[in-house]
Amino acid sequence: MHEATVVGWDGGRTAEAALAWAIARAERQPAGARKLRIVRVFDEAAIAGEDRAIEDLVRVAESDADAAGLRVRTEHPSLEVEVEFVRDEPGEALRDRTGDDAVVVVGAENGRTDEYWHSSRLGARLCGMADGPVAVIPTDDPGSRSGVLVAVDHGLAAQGLCRFAAAFAASAGESLHAMHIGSRSHTVGVDVEELEDALGPARREFPDLEIVTHVESGPTATTLLRRAEDHDTVVVGSRGLGAVGRMFLGSVSHAMVTNARCPTIVVPPARR
Known part of the structure; x- marks a missing residue:
């Protein structure tokens, strides 16, 4: 159960912390189950602008997600990496990917940051409606811990x-x-x-x-x-x-x- 690791990613600082944790988690899975899915959700309803400008942003976001997937595949060849680009509301999109087969990972806003949708606000909402485990990852490591x-x-x-x-x-x-x-x-x-x-x-x-x-x-x-x-x-x-x-x-x-x-x-x- 929960073999796959799904990470919500948008290229920001909190998302990169979540991605690093997700990679480490996926690499600890048994051989044949080292699956990592990078999900880039683009919420066009939250962006004001003309359709052409929004489509330009979509292309950039999709290209950035593909580049992140290539980077992870290159640096972590033992992982089976999938990149998924979704046009939806982030909480709903990630909720649909929770369940018995995966752990969904998002970043937490635990410091001064302008980032929004991969912050702890998303994390708390996603945890409340998820059908499976959700890991919320802070960006600031306070020091050595164990257990x-x-x-x-x-x-x-x-x-x-x-x-x-x-x-x-x-x-x-x-x-x-x-x-x-x-x-x-x-x-x-x-x-x-x-x-x-x-x-x-x-x-x-x-x-x-x-x-x-x-x-x-x-x-x-x-x-x-x-x-x-x-x-x-x-x-x-x-x-x-x-x-x-x-x-x-x-x-x-x-x-x-x-x-x-x-x-x-x-x-x-x-x-x-």
Whole structure:
């Protein structure tokens, strides 16, 4: 599952950060599954001008995307690279490319920038309506970090989230830090037991993976953001409401996508 890597790209600084992360992710896939798709979405509805001028911009954007694809093929010959040019609204176009077969990657606006559509604003909206995992990649690296942090709730969705995070950590050669944050009145023993239940399938599937568990209490988003400062990647779940609830990502996931200084992957519940 999620073998292919799809990256939204427009040539800007945030998109280049997303592309670099996507390339690294694609190169870690097993032989035969190292597939990278570069998607350049041109939103002509957002541009004012005469039809001829817009068509000129379309040709330039399409040429730039082809050049990016050639660059990646040349520098990373082990990858199977596809370039797709789409005339559509970016969020809708990238949402249509999410699902069980791919991770979709976009850049995050986490500093002063004039870029717009590959910013965290797109990232949060896309995560809220996606049918599969979305990785939102910041441009500024605050320093050396390690390990994959997964925020774990309870129930069957938590097991799927832990399995995804474990697979990602194993492929990256990182340890997995599974964290549950309870209310101030939580019972630690119960939380530990439920956390281990959520991790059960991941432990069985990846017996050699180092898994560290953490149980804390306090404000969920604030605690996760503090922990995220020490880790290379954060994995969180979404409500999985799809197109109907596209603006309802959830406060914790939204906080991580818009504020985390490390790559954040938002995973919706598995479709049944």
